[in-house]
Amino acid sequence: MTQLAIVYRTVPHGNSKGREALDLTLLAASYEVETAVFFIADGIYQLLKNQQPGVIDSKDHIATYRALPMYDVEQIYICAESMQQRDIELTDLIIPAQPLEPEQLRQQLFQSKQVLTF
Template sequence: MKQLCIIFRQAPHGNAQGREALDLALLSASFEQEVSLIFTDEGILNLLDNQEPELIGAKDYIATFGALPMYDVDTILVCQQSMQTLAIQASDFKIDVEVCSAAKITHHLSLVDEVLVF
């Protein structure tokens, strides 16, 4: 089984990258690929709860992150340093994640077959 890791680096709603990355993750997982997600830099903002993108005319795709367990996407890593930089706590996220160091993220990347960055 192919192991795919998708990295979220861009903030949501300013462009379509976050939505496209999430769509790719769900589609890939539905075709029996082992999918993991990494959130770093402003990409961690995709996970924040209580967003109202409709106020700026954007589509609310953030709720779709709740479907990840149904697609067996269980490995969701968030960069601890990015959280500290943006003053965000794990309790601010919409879904359960594993907060980890850059070293652990690097190790995870060494274990997968393909990495896509959005």
């Protein structure tokens, strides 16, 4: 059973939710809390390659996702339906993620002790 599930639901720039979720993910993992991350709906944009946040005067935190494996965050899931709706392929992502159908995502989330959504 996963101790903590962090769900990313919002776009990466224009608000601080994505950066706050990433900070929490890294912090929890640094304290050896078993952490899984879920990217659903517009949250899948967090993982897109070649973003240019400077255009809207936003800080670039996207490259930090590459640190997840160094923190032993290996349960990285992305909603296959959200990807299909937004015409995004796995090769468009900055890190590998396991695509799951909505029902599979629900099952994974149900197995977590705590779920935080950003």
